[in-house]
Amino acid sequence: MSQAPFLPVLRELACCYQAFERLSGHHIRQVGLTPGQFDVIATLGNTCGMSCRELGERTLITKGTLTGVLDRLVERGLIRRETTPGDRRSLTVTLTDAGRSVFEDVFSPHVAYLEPAFAQLSATELSTIEASLKQLRSVMEQGFGDCCEKLNN
Amino acid sequence: MSQAPFLPVLRELACCYQAFERLSGHHIRQVGLTPGQFDVIATLGNTCGMSCRELGERTLITKGTLTGVLDRLVERGLIRRETTPGDRRSLTVTLTDAGRSVFEDVFSPHVAYLEPAFAQLSATELSTIEASLKQLRSVMEQGFGDCCEKLNN
DNA sequence: TATTGTTATACTCTATAACTATA
DNA sequence: TATAGTTATAGAGTATAACAATA
Numbered sequence: 001m002s003q004a005p006f007l008p009v010l011r012e013l014a015c016c017y018q019a020f021e022r023l024s025g026h027h028i029r030q031v032g033l034t035p036g037q038f039d040v041i042a043t044l045g046n047t048c049g050m051s052c053r054e055l056g057e058r059t060l061i062t063k064g065t066l067t068g069v070l071d072r073l074v075e076r077g078l079i080r081r082e083t084t085p086g087d088r089r090s091l092t093v094t095l096t097d098a099g100r101s102v103f104e105d106v107f108s109p110h111v112a113y114l115e116p117a118f119a120q121l122s123a124t125e126l127s128t129i130e131a132s133l134k135q136l137r138s139v140m141e142q143g144f145g146d147c148c149e150k151l152n153n
Numbered sequence: 154m155s156q157a158p159f160l161p162v163l164r165e166l167a168c169c170y171q172a173f174e175r176l177s178g179h180h181i182r183q184v185g186l187t188p189g190q191f192d193v194i195a196t197l198g199n200t201c202g203m204s205c206r207e208l209g210e211r212t213l214i215t216k217g218t219l220t221g222v223l224d225r226l227v228e229r230g231l232i233r234r235e236t237t238p239g240d241r242r243s244l245t246v247t248l249t250d251a252g253r254s255v256f257e258d259v260f261s262p263h264v265a266y267l268e269p270a271f272a273q274l275s276a277t278e279l280s281t282i283e284a285s286l287k288q289l290r291s292v293m294e295q296g297f298g299d300c301c302e303k304l305n306n
Numbered sequence: 307t308a309t310t311g312t313t314a315t316a317c318t319c320t321a322t323a324a325c326t327a328t329a
Numbered sequence: 330t331a332t333a334g335t336t337a338t339a340g341a342g343t344a345t346a347a348c349a350a351t352a
Binding site: 004005006007008009010012013014015016017018019020023060111114115117118120121123125126128129130132133134135136137139140141142 | 157158159160161162163165166167168169170171172173176213264267268270271273274276278279281282283285286287288289290292293294295
Binding site: 061062072 | 340341342343344345346350351352
């Protein structure tokens with residue numbers, strides 16, 4: 001299972017991501033949001049809205065699924081679908097006031113929650129980690145296009 | 154959204170993992186396996202089997218879900234549930250011959266598929282990346298226990 | 307013809323909790 | 330009492346493809 005020298009890296013990547021998911025997922029579910037829903041809220045936070053297409057690209061949720069995720073968020077009054085001026089095929093998705101306040105109530109404490117753990121790392125260490133991740137990602141994206149594109153058809 | 158200096162690291166981690174999922178998920182689905190099913194097969198590969206509890210801990214699949222995943226793999230003849238000598242509550246899950254050959258047919262070509270991309274990285278670079286991931290994970294696991302424990306009750 | 311988003315289908319995963327058998 | 334797995338339930342994500350409206 002460890003013939004190839006890069007397998008430990010991939011295993012560690014998976015474990016690392018799962019640690020992150022567990023750490024953040026716990027917080028998120030307490031507000032009654034699923035990871036996908038939080039992803040949408042977090043992506044819309046601090047923006048003035050975007051099309052479903054762009055939202056799908058950024059969250060990596062395919063368009064068929066996205067419709068359902070957005071439906072549930074609309075039901076809960078957290079987002080709004082508006083017609084996009086200039087292109088009547090497109091819809092612009094924005095946070096409602098309630099959505100914005102969920103974003104603030106969840107995201108900021110979330111950051112605050114993570115803060116002490118990350119305080120142990122120096123700026124240099126953080127840069128090294130970020131550089132490592134970027135390098136790893138670029139290797140895996142060889143010929144597959146950007147991380148956040150081309151998923152919705 | 155980027156007040157905290159560690160947020161870019163988390164964003165990059167998520168993107169990096171998604172790149173990996175996309176890269177490997179594509180291959181896996183072609184064999185008709187879901188990520189969870191592949192996870193089980195890969196975890197059982199090169200072992201002589203393990204209990205559902207251990208399998209759940211390693212794959213991070215909770216026990217309720219695991220039953221269903223295993224059912225589907227049994228249906229397809231890829232795994233077997235056997236009684237564990239010494240503890241009649243426990244079941245030992247092992248790959249069947251068919252399961253082992255799926256493991257070999259999928260996993261090795263999978264590694265071969267990834268190989269050229271990773272060949273660009275030197276041994277030193279790989280170590281740096283692995284060290285970064287380990288450091289990042291350890292920070293996120295502060296007080297949360299090991300990556301692969303305590304998920305099933 | 308191509309793009310945006312919705313609908314439809316069938317399957318799978320998720321969280322949770324109650325339950326059986328065994329220890 | 331605690332542990333190993335199963336069952337049950339309700340909700341949500343996934344892949345895929347066909348579809349309507351617009352460009």
